[in-house]
Every structure is written in C-alpha cells, then in structure tokens.
Amino acid sequence: MKPTNLLVNPLLTDLYQLTMAYAYWQSNRHNDEAVFELFFRKNPFKGEYTIFCGLDEVLKHVASFKFTDSDIAYIKSIPAFANCDPDFFEEYLAKLDCSKLKIYSLDQGRTAFPRIPLLIVVAPLGLGQLLETALLTLINYPSLVATNAARMVVAARCYNQSHLDEPMFGVRSSMHSSWRADNDFAIDEDRPRITLAEFGLRRAQGPDGGFSASKYCLIGGFDSTSNVLAGKILGVPVAGTHAHSFVQSFTKLEEASEVSVQFNGETVYLLPHVLKYRNDILGGDWIRTNDSELAAFITYAGAFPNSFVALVDTYDTLHSGIRNFILVALVLDDLGFAPRGIRLDSGDLSYLSLEASKMFRELAVTLNRPFLRKVIISASNDIDEEVLYALNKQGHAISLFGIGTNLVTCENQPALGCVYKLVEINGAPRMKVSQSIEKVLIPGRKEAFRLYGEDGWPLVDLMIRHGEAKPEAGARVLCRHPFDEKKRVAVVPKRIMNLHKLVFDGAIVVDVPTIEMSKQIVKEELKVIRSDILRQVNPGTYKVSVSETLFNTLHLMWHDETPVLELR
C-alpha cells in the first residue's frame, strides 16, 4: 500500500535528520531503543479541541519506507556528507526499513488535547529520528484542517447535540446560537439539512494541499468537495454548479434560442416558454432582467434540467439573477424536471438569502407552485466560522455553504504546531527543559486513557508512565495537573478508554482507516464532548492530567537537569 502522493518517500525529510542519523550510526547508537511522541501543545483556532487525522498516510508511508539507490546516491552527493564513512550509506541507509518499528496511535477522527501523544513511536534511534519530518508533515495539516472543518460544521449547524443528524435551521437560529443542549426547538421539516461543500482547491498550497484538504475536510464533517481528482481517487461525492465566467460568456438572448429538452418524447425549446413567463405572466419589472444572464441560465438548464442551480449575482442578484432563475425554473417544473436552486457569491448573504426565500415562498403561493418552497439557497463568498456564527445571529435561509479559502488555508491559524520529541532512550526517560513552561517536555514513555463519567461524557484524559498500574472503571484515581502542584482532582470513572492502539508492528496491524470510519468517529466524538468545550467564544477547557508517578518523575528530573543559576 503506497502513499497517495509519490512525493512521500524517505527523502521527504529535513537534512538534519540525516546528519543526526549519521552521528548516531557513527557512534553506534543508531539501534538504541528510543521512544518518540508526536503531540501538540495548544489547540488551534483559540479552541479547546482538535480532531486527530493523518494516520492513514502515515501507515502507508512507514509500510513502504525504503531508500532507493538513487536516493542514496543523492544523499552521498550532499556536501555535508563529503567525508563520511561510506558504510553508513551502503550498510545502514540502503538496508533500512520499518521492520523494527512500532507505532501506537489515537484513532483517526478522535478528539485530541494538548500533550496527549497523537502517535507514540517506538523505534531504533536512527530510524525514529529519520521518520520525524514526514510524520509531522502527514499529521500537522490533516489534523488542523479536519479540526477547522469540524468547527465550521458545528458553526453552520448550530448543533443541538441530541439532534446531530437533524440540525436546526439557520433562519430561526438566533434563539439557539448557544451550544447548550436544549431540546425545545423545532426542526423546520420543509427545509433540507444544512450541508457543507469544500471548494478550496484553488487556494490551497498546490495540488497536494488541495487534495489533503478535500480528504480531511470530509472526515471533519463536510459533505462533498469540488475537487474532481479527490472524487476519483477517494470515491467521495463531488459538487459544483457554474461560475460567473459561464454567465459572462453569453452576450444576448438569442444565444439560447436552440436550447431544448426532451418532454414526453418531444423536443421542447425553452426560450419561448421562459419569455412567456417573463413578459406575460410575471411582467412588470421582470422584463428588465439581464438578457445575457437569462440566456446563460437557459443553456445551463438545458444541459442539467434535473440539477439546475444558477449563480445569481453576476449582474444584480435581486433584480436580475434570482428572477432569471425563477423564470427558467418555472419552465423546467412545467416540463416535469426538478430545478435545484441558486448560489449567492457576493453581497449581504443574510439579507439576500432571506429576500430570495421570501420571493420563492410568495410565488409558491401566488402561482401555486410548491416546488418553489424546496429551492436550495447556497452561498459561497469568503465564508468562515465567524461568518457562519454571524449568519446564525442575523438569520438566513441558506441550506448549503460552499467554503474554500478560509477552510483550506485555516486562515485563523494556519499551522497546528505538532512536535515530535524523544521521551525515552534505552528505558531511561529524557526531558527538555525550557524557560517557558509550555515547552517543558513530560519525560518517559507513557500510556493515556480517557476517563468517562456517569453521564457518558469524558471527564479527563490521564497519562501514566508506561507499565504503571492502569486506571480502572469504578476505582478512584488521582489526576494531577502536570505543572501546577496545587491542581489535583480525584475521579471515579464509569468507563475508561485506552487512547492508544498498536497500529504498526513491523507491518500495518490494523485496517488503514477509511474516510467513512474516521468521519463516523468524528461525528460520535462531537456528540459526547462537553458542549462548553465546543463553544466559539471562551470555550471551557478539557482537563489533561498525569498520574502521581508521572508527576514525580517529571519534577525530579526537572530539578536534576536544570543548573541552579548563580547570580552575582
């Protein structure tokens, strides 16, 4: 099983990993048993949770990890290696693979919190070092963008957690913009569930950035992507309508005079029927809609009569675009087709969507055309989490959001900042002291557990030293803040989840997580997470703690490794 991107190979690393590997090898330390942890120190987006992703490609990478002859030849040619022992290349690098590697991992899609290892890598020192950069590259962005996607899903749907599949509808959400679980609001049965489409390819960090975004946004909860290549390779739903350029490419009404559809075995030209609605049935201001736009809509409807969606803001949204859509949609409906809706790509999305909705509903009554109540209003202009919450507050009638730039670039925080740290060597815990407390490393190989309370919600994550007694359901366990001596809490967990699974043991030993599996985990995680943790503003903090033993190890080592400064 190969990585999706052929650029993922052992050379996808920073040079210093190779120079360190040489220094380890030269001093015969390359096979020392090392434990590395990959973790982050702070949740992104000023939030309090993170969705772990990227395991799928990590597994494919390590399973196929092998330097080629041409890789070795290249490394030899790097000036830094000019005077190095040739055995390093021939006897070590050329023969290296991951047969002695073990990786313990969170499930892909699991909520993750600061300092809890996402991956625990148990490996010969040289190999563990050589893997660092690729593992970080394959985890950092996927986890970041999946988290961003999940946050936008939360924002768009204004979830009531007990109704995860039946989110409330934006147009009446101002009374429900909080995440407190309240069951007292009604679902508007007339309106479809709010869906989210990822439209970010053009603003991603090149083709692979776009591809990764498509995959991990789907896992985070998005429903589809515009990226056709992702659709092909991943087998996921693709979505899209048409662009302004399509509308602009038309210059006059006559360009649509040949457009026809089949109806009851006969060829029906659309233009005369559309003009009848415009000039006779509706009349008035309607006759002033933009002709070239109308020609564009007729042509697009002729191509896709059963999935007709019109981009309505090329010339004037309310006075031309929406009216032209309605003119064409009425004809399609007459002919037994099911026009789908409109897309707004500029202007005041709250106002325009509500106005459009009003127009559709009024005409549904006056013309007695019920399909107009089902028309989808989609929106796609620079949408981000902030805008979604603002729209909920202002009210809107949008049922599909297409989100690109802000989603894939993670504009609010474009890097997760995962690190990969050596925590143990030949059984001895290692640490890194730092002037800043957040950068102090918790030493030693660990295990981690999620402790659930009586109501089924997770209470706290607990790290213990590898090998010490595991916490047990129903038994009291003392959970300590890793750095603050005063902060302690005693927990009697109802249920315990061992957070890490052995996923690689010389070979892949689990099913490589699929999009569907991972998406399902995200969905379940968001159902059981405390609602205050999901809040956009001033979210509550989820506790990450250490056992008494781990606390003592950390603080003893801290004293040992830090020189006492001599001030004079």
Add this chain to the structure above:
Amino acid sequence: MKPTNLLVNPLLTDLYQLTMAYAYWQSNRHNDEAVFELFFRKNPFKGEYTIFCGLDEVLKHVASFKFTDSDIAYIKSIPAFANCDPDFFEEYLAKLDCSKLKIYSLDQGRTAFPRIPLLIVVAPLGLGQLLETALLTLINYPSLVATNAARMVVAARCYNQSHLDEPMFGVRSSMHSSWRADNDFAIDEDRPRITLAEFGLRRAQGPDGGFSASKYCLIGGFDSTSNVLAGKILGVPVAGTHAHSFVQSFTKLEEASEVSVQFNGETVYLLPHVLKYRNDILGGDWIRTNDSELAAFITYAGAFPNSFVALVDTYDTLHSGIRNFILVALVLDDLGFAPRGIRLDSGDLSYLSLEASKMFRELAVTLNRPFLRKVIISASNDIDEEVLYALNKQGHAISLFGIGTNLVTCENQPALGCVYKLVEINGAPRMKVSQSIEKVLIPGRKEAFRLYGEDGWPLVDLMIRHGEAKPEAGARVLCRHPFDEKKRVAVVPKRIMNLHKLVFDGAIVVDVPTIEMSKQIVKEELKVIRSDILRQVNPGTYKVSVSETLFNTLHLMWHDETPVLELR
C-alpha cells in the same frame, strides 16, 4: 515534460468546470474564442508588491494536458452527468488537448501588481474553462510564498538597494532600519552575509505544499532549504544541523568517550581534550555545563568536524549550551578543523545572540583564537517578518535565519486570492459588474506595459486594449486610474517593457523558467523597485493604470450592463 507532482492532471479541477464545459459543448459554444485573465486584486501581507511565480508548473501541466480513459470513465460515473450525451465524453473530452491554447505570461519572478494579468489565456471556451482551477492552484500559492520569502529577505537584510549582495549587518542596523537608499553605512567585513534557510516542511499543507514552498522560497531569495527531497529533485542547496532530540538522546558524558577524529594520520579521542578545556583552562562555572549535552556535542563534532553546528538551548543557552559548543570547538580548532557555529531555538534572540557574540569575541582575544570571531550564530524560533524587523531594531548578531511555519503557511495572509475571469468572447469584451468596486472586472483582452522613468525606476504599469497603439519610449502617454475619473497622470517614459510574453502556443515556446533564472529576476526587480513600496509599514502604492480607450470601454459597458434600480 511532466508536472513535478503526478496529482497535476486534467482532473485536478472543480466539478463545475466540467459541468460548464458540458453546457458549452451541448450548446455548441465550446470552440468560441475566449480570453481569460488570471490576476489578483490586492497585494498580500498589507504590502504593495507581489512576486509572480508558478509559471514553470503551469507550462508542464498544459503541455501534458490529456484526459486518460480512466479519467473519462470516472467523469461519466459522476451523478451530475447521469443523463448527458455520451459524445461529450468520447468526441470531446477524450480528444481534448492544448494544441489550440495560447498563454501570455509575466516572467516568473517579475514583480506584479493588482489587476495586471499574470496570465492571459487565449483558448477555445471549453478548454479555457477547464484549465481554470489548476492554473489558479499552480499560481496562487507559489506567488504568495515567493512574495513572503522576498519580504523576509528584505526584512532580514535591511537592504540598502545599492548593496544588494552586501547587506548591512543586523547588529548595527538600528540606525538603518529604513529602506531609504543611503550609502553611508559600512559593511562589517568580519561577519558573513545574512543568509536565510527555509525549514517549513513539517508545517506545510502536506508533502507537496512543503515541496512547493521550498522551490518558490528559493526563487523569492532564500539560500537553502532543509527539505532533502527538494534538494534531490530541484538540485538546490540543503541545510540543517541537529535537533533537541539528538541532545536529549545522551544521558552521560561517558557516552562520548569513544568519539575520535583523524589528525595527522592519528586517531585522536575528543573527550579528554574537551575536559582539559572545561576543567583546567576555563574552569570556574564552566565545569557545571550539562554533561549529556556535552556528550552530544562531542559526538556530533566527531561526525561532522568540518561543519560542526550545535543547537545550544536544550538545557540552558548561556550557562551550558554556548559553553559546551566553545569547549568542543576549541578542540576541533586545535586539530585543524573549522567548527561553524551555534543555533538558537528559543528565548530572547536579540539578547542571546549578542551575549554569545560577546563571549566569542572576548574569548577570541583572551585565548588568542581568531576563529571564534567567525563563528556563525543562527536562529530559528518562530521567526517572521515582524520579528526580523524587531531584531534589526533591538540589535542582534545572527547571521543565519532558519524560517519555517510563518514562511510556508504565510501566516499573515495564507491565500493570495488570484481569480481567473473571462474578459472576451469571440472578440466581444465581457465584464462582471459588482456592488463592490474592487470586484468590477476590466473588460476585454488587454496588453500591459511597464513604463520606466529617467532614473531607471518603473513609474507606472499601463493596460491598453489589445490592438490599440502601444506606448512608445519618449512619447507622452495618458495613464488613467481604472475607476476614478479624476485620477490621471501623463507620463513620458524613458523605457518600456512589454509585460507579457507568449509562452505557450500549442506547445511550450520559451525555456521553462528555472529556479536560477527566476531568482535572478526577483533580485533585479527588488533592486529597481521604489524603496517606499518595499516598506513594511505604510508602504507607498505603485500605480496601475489604463489607457483612455480602455477606460472608456469599461465605463460604457458598465452603464450598459447595470440595470437602473427603481426605488419606490
């Protein structure tokens, strides 16, 4: 010539490009002659210039553009195409290539300004549409990250434009933090030129994001990358030292007891010599440096005695790291090797680098060891443009910056926002009206020129309608603001550069730009750009103008296409 990334193929597109192509084809408009322009509306990073990049991969993409059978089979399977005419797939898509495509482009590396097309695409309508997403993906991020790199080079070197290869040195730059060209500062001959290394792979949007970053940051002016794969594929310099994990992997001094180097044909063990310096020659506080760190440095020095760089902040920068580096470096120098320097990765970089520099200079005198004056101080902790300017102000002694996260994620603005717009169809100019003036499209196919003044600096960029009389050197030309009727300027240019070259005409008709060519262009462009435009704070604006004819075309069409609203 294939694209570097195999994900770059005709399916790398948004679904709506395919649905539009079908609608064009079905209404027999797919071969209408269309002109698209790819441009941005606003310079990134609150700046006033942009570096154009991405042309190299664009050329490879269009030269190899061809749907495979499996691509066609996949497209057919997309639900949106369920009832479509099969001839579209077999007769159109399967046979489509870029033999009828023309692309006019800026040079890769050229400074670019809002609304000046980066690419002008002349193509059959269907093909031009299908190319949109990939062209945007291949231009947006490369241009953004190259611009970010160039801005950091400017910030780090505090260029005096007349000394582009001999930037002034940070430690005395507080008097020179402005960009005004002043020739009165001295270059410190003792110190090397400030160099910049790109370290961003682990924080990029996956492997291709990292790879693109490496390439285009080099073009923007960086000197090297840590990305080994980029080094191999692109043949560019790779750089790096060691990480904290290397230091942490050591637990006691004895682990370095076997480390030796060859000196005059003899094996010399380093540890005893190092301890002699520590305990006897320097003594005092020096004996309290961290033992395991010292073991790590000795081991790394044994592997790379001629390029020894030590990361000095694992335990305590001033009291342990820098001292341990000096202890090892003195021994290497005794043995005829040339230790290189230190890397700082945390703490106050201004203070620490100046302290380190002071220590090196003092010991150079007291121990009479001139090599200590040449030691490189490198730094790499969350550096961005802001930090670079701040360091210039505070003073520092850093001669190499390693920049990762902020560089590759372009944290200050993670998307450039290039758009791709239809401006002409079958010879008729097209436009898109918008409520917001910045989004109004300047209609019609254009040509663009850069007009240079008597002192050799560019004065203004001018767009004219395709085919109208070109501006001439020495002749007065009226340049108008595209939207503001009152803003006009008359220019008598000394020299004129035609900004667009035909680069693709059914096949690539220029040399695909190399990194070296493009890097050279960036360097020259930064030499001739007005210094106030390069400023970080409140930069001056470079004028982008239109000819009288283009101005009139725009404003006439505007009146025609916009309905007069009827308020009641």
